[in-house]
Every structure is written in C-alpha cells, then in structure tokens.
Amino acid sequence: MxxxxxxxxxxxxxxxxxxxxxxxxxxxxxxxxxxxxxxxxxxxxxxxxxxxxxxxxxxxxxxxxxxxxxxxxxxxxxxxxxxxxxxxxxxxxxxxxxxxxxxxxxxxxxxxxxxxxxxxxxxxxxxxxxxxxxxxxxxxxxxxxxxxxxxxxxxxxxxxxxxxxxxxxxxxxxxxxxxxxxxxxxxxxxxxxxxxxxxxxxxxxxxxxxxxxxxxxxxxxxxxxxxxxxxxxxxxxxxxxxxxxxxxxxxxxxxxxxxxxxxxxxxxxxxxxxxxxxxxxxxxxxANLNPVNNQPFVGESAFAHKGGIHVSALLKEPGTYEHMPPEWVGNTRRVLMSELSGLSNLLYKYKELHLDKSSPEGRRVLEQLKNMEHRGYQFEAAEGSLEIMLRKAVNGYREPFQLESMRLILEMREDRPIQSEAVIKLRVGEEVVHTAAEGNGPVNALDNALRKALETVYPEVPGLRLLDYKVRVLEEKAGTEAQVRVLIETGNGKKTWGTVGVSTNIIEASWQALADGMAYGLLKDENNKA
CATH class of the missing domain: 3.20.20.70 (Aldolase class I)
Structure with a gap:
C-alpha cells in the first residue's frame, strides 16, 4: 500500500x-x-x-x-x-x-x-x-x-x-x-x-x-x-x-x-x-452538478469493491486492492452486492451488520441474490433491501408489518384531475390495521395509506420521508408487458437508504421498494434505541 x-x-x-x-x-x-x-x-x-x-x-x-x-x-x-x-x-x-x-x-x-x-x-x-x-x-x-x-x-x-x-x-x-x-x-x-x-x-x-x-x-x-x-x-x-x-x-x-x-x-x-x-x-x-461516481480519490465508487475475489483479498489486507486508505482523503470503503459477488462480499456485510457468518446460510443467500439480479433486481443502490434480505435469511428477522391485502382505485373524469385511492390491510404484530388514503397518483396514495396504518403503532413513521422514486423498464421490446425496476430512496433526516422492487406490474414493484424502505427505517430506529 x-x-x-x-x-x-x-x-x-x-x-x-x-x-x-x-x-x-x-x-x-x-x-x-x-x-x-x-x-x-x-x-x-x-x-x-x-x-x-x-x-x-x-x-x-x-x-x-x-x-x-x-x-x-x-x-x-x-x-x-x-x-x-x-x-x-x-x-x-x-x-x-x-x-x-x-x-x-x-x-x-x-x-x-x-x-x-x-x-x-x-x-x-x-x-x-x-x-x-x-x-x-x-x-x-x-x-x-x-x-x-x-x-x-x-x-x-x-x-x-x-x-x-x-x-x-x-x-x-x-x-x-x-x-x-x-x-x-x-x-x-x-x-x-x-x-x-x-x-x-x-x-x-x-x-x-x-x-x-x-x-x-x-x-x-x-x-x-x-x-x-x-x-x-x-x-x-x-x-x-x-x-x-x-x-x-x-x-x-x-x-x-x-x-x-x-x-x-x-x-x-x-x-x-x-x-x-x-x-x-x-x-x-x-454548482448544481451530479457528482462523478468513478472520480479518483473522492468519487463514491473510488473505493467500492464488487468482485468476489477482490473482496476476499480485501478482508485479509485492504492494500491488496486499494492504493491507499480511503480515510486519508475523507472517503469510505464500500462493498457492493451483485451477481459478481462471492461469499466474501456477504461475509463483509455480515461484519458490518453483526450477523451470523454460517457459510451454508451465506451461500444460500448468495444464490438467492444472484437469482434475483438475473430477474432484474439491483442491490448496488438498494442496500436497504439487501440488509432486510440478509436478516430474513440468517438472523431471525421480525418484520414490523405484513401486507394482508391491497386495493387501488383510480377515477378519471374529463372535468377534473385523476383521483387515486389506496385501501390496505396490514398485520402489525397481533393486530390487523385496515385503512385508506388518497394521493395525487397510485404510488403516492399507497405511501399515504401505509403511513396512516403504521403511525399509530410506530411514532417514528412521520420522520421517514420518501426522497426519490425511479422507474426503469428492463425489457423495452416487451412494451407494456415488460418488467420494471423501481428504486426508492428514503431518509430520516440523518441518513438515506435505497430499496428496490421488480415486477411486470409497476404497482407491485413500487410496493416492494416502498415497504422495504419503511421497514429498513423502522429497523434502524429500533437499533438506535437498543
């Protein structure tokens, strides 16, 4: 080094x-x-x-x-x-x-x-x-x-x-x-x-x-x-x-x-x-410019590692794949999860999350990860979804809520803007919460209904804000039948995290990312209180 x-x-x-x-x-x-x-x-x-x-x-x-x-x-x-x-x-x-x-x-x-x-x-x-x-x-x-x-x-x-x-x-x-x-x-x-x-x-x-x-x-x-x-x-x-x-x-x-x-x-x-x-x-x-992620020394990707062999060596000695410690220039090391990942990437994540390092479980999660990325998921910008997936697999994760049912109603008339209403039924612990909310679009209505259902049980919910919402069509030639990937960024005023959902139905993909974003925020708040 x-x-x-x-x-x-x-x-x-x-x-x-x-x-x-x-x-x-x-x-x-x-x-x-x-x-x-x-x-x-x-x-x-x-x-x-x-x-x-x-x-x-x-x-x-x-x-x-x-x-x-x-x-x-x-x-x-x-x-x-x-x-x-x-x-x-x-x-x-x-x-x-x-x-x-x-x-x-x-x-x-x-x-x-x-x-x-x-x-x-x-x-x-x-x-x-x-x-x-x-x-x-x-x-x-x-x-x-x-x-x-x-x-x-x-x-x-x-x-x-x-x-x-x-x-x-x-x-x-x-x-x-x-x-x-x-x-x-x-x-x-x-x-x-x-x-x-x-x-x-x-x-x-x-x-x-x-x-x-x-x-x-x-x-x-x-x-x-x-x-x-x-x-x-x-x-x-x-x-x-x-x-x-x-x-x-x-x-x-x-x-x-x-x-x-x-x-x-x-x-x-x-x-x-x-x-x-x-x-x-x-x-x-x-200057209102987008940062260049792969900029040397200071870019977000300057010390990001994705290949499994690289991360395996990195765990033994950072200098094997880093020309200098990122802390010298105020940057941070990142390990990315993708279809190129090996077990070392997961072990590095376990180290960060203090999770069990059992190899059989780790390999099972790795296979699940690769299969999901093959279906269109992407976890590099969705570490919130990744952590929830890891916790479900190896750490006895208790979900803060579960979806029982969801219904969306869209009403469009010539004389007024389209109206969206979401009706959801959630199981929160032993309780079932049934509520409805309106929004300026189906995803906004769904977000409002989810918050309305949870805020009586989790007082920290109003502090969790949806900051960004991106949709990408994964199979352009499939037209309206194509799979879409939804990436959502959520924040609590102190940090932000990304979550992902994939489906041929944009509402289902949005719900996956939305629910993971809320669950991750509640998880971090619970850990901070512990």
Missing amino acids: SQIGDYKGLIKIYDTSLRDGTQGEGVSLSAEDKMKIARRLDEMGFHYIEGGWPGSNPKDMEFFARLRQTPLKNALVTAFGSTCRPGVEAARDENLNRLLESGVRAAAIFGKTWDFHVTKALNTSLEENLRMVRDSVAYLKQQGLTVFFDGEHFFDGFKANPDYALSVLRAAVEGGADAVVLCDTNGGTLPHELQSVVARVKQELPGVELGIHAHNDGEMAVANTIVAVQAGVTQVQGTVNGLGERCGNANLCSILPNLTLKLGYETIPRENFAFLTELSRFVYEV
Missing part, C-alpha cells in the same frame, strides 16, 4: 474553479455561490483563489466587492485579466485598471506566447507583444500587486518557435512578475514532452518561480501537472473536480493527494485532506 512520501518542499496551490471552472459547460455560479466556495477553499488551506475577471461581467465585480467587506482568512484572492491591448499604454488600458479597481492584492494576467497567435489573433508584431507583456506586468507591480503571468498556449508556442516563446517569458520577468505560469491551453501536450520543456525553461530562467496550468483535452492534465512539479514547478493551477472548458482543467482533487500523500510535497495542511471528499461534493452541490 502506498505510504505518505518524504517531505520535498512547498507547492503552492492556485485554485481557478471560480473563473476557469465556470467556463465549463453547464457550470454557472452566482456571486453568493462563489463566496461559499471561496470560504471552503480558504478553510482547506489553498494558497491562491482566482475569483474571476473583473472587466468581463457584473457578477465578478460583485464578488470582489463582497470580499472587501468580508475578506478571507488564509488565501490570497487574485483577479484575472489580459495584458494591455496593442498600441495602448498599460496605464491607460481599461482591463488592467479594472483589475486595480477590484481591490485585490494579486492578479494573474495572460499574454500570447505563440507567434502564430500574436500575428493572427492579435494582429500585431512580435515586438509589440513583448512590449505589452513587459509593460502590463510592470504597471501592476508599480501599483503594489503581486503579479503572475500566464503564458497562454506556451507549449504549442514552444514547439512552433521556442526562442520566441521563451522571450515572452523573459519580458514578463523583466516587468517584475512574481511567477511565470506555463499554460497547456489546448490540453494536447504529453507528459514526456511537457517535462522536457519545463526542464528547458528552468535552465533558461534560473531562480524564477514557475507555475503550471494544464487542460485535460488529452486526459493528461493531472499527469502533466505532476511531471511539471517533478521538473521544478512550484505553483500548481487547477480546479476542484476538474471543472473547466471543453474537457476541463487539471483536477485538484487528484493532484493534491498524489503530490502530498504519494510524493511527499507539502501543499495544503495534511490534516485537511480528511475533508477532500467533502469539498468535492460541496462544489458539485453548489
């Missing part, structure tokens, strides 16, 4: 989630959203937080204004902008002065390092571009700012004309830049190419602090960032979860543990790595 590496020096972490990250498709952050994320990054110990481009939109100006009212405690907030325009004096350039008006103490400005871009995009001379870079950096330095120069398209520019690309960096250094950042803007550079170029820049600019800003178009952004650090870069730019334009930016959630926990570089405080998974999910939530 990987061990924490030996100390190798400080690498400063520069987060650009609030600027470059918002250029990703589907990402939009309000000024309040930016404030929330900035505070969390500050608490994590990030060194620099790029807040946005003050000259580009009112939202970013509002963000910087709010930061002046409630400044951060640890991180240095930077504003982003470009060099002055061709033929315009730096002191008179509107974008540069907007950076000053934002009230920040640090700025990152980008300039062209690729001669092709200078002559075609800027439509100016190579010498004028050098002047723009030198004067822009010098002007901001004269105003007392810390200035980072981002060499846009540096690696493409270096491949096309290395002498000119290096001369642009020298112009930034002559202007007084505190660091020069090498940008793989198109994201197409390979690690061996990038490492070689960074080594050349170190030789050409001795004593100059270098940074790396990698994009992920070749899925090399994390690897390129790491080899850049190994080649001598001391500032790393990236975004939480790799958010960003096109294929995204370098993912700090992967870079940080690789640099610190594997290679031994100092980045953010080591005790804060335990909150890295929480940070990842917080940013997804604020």
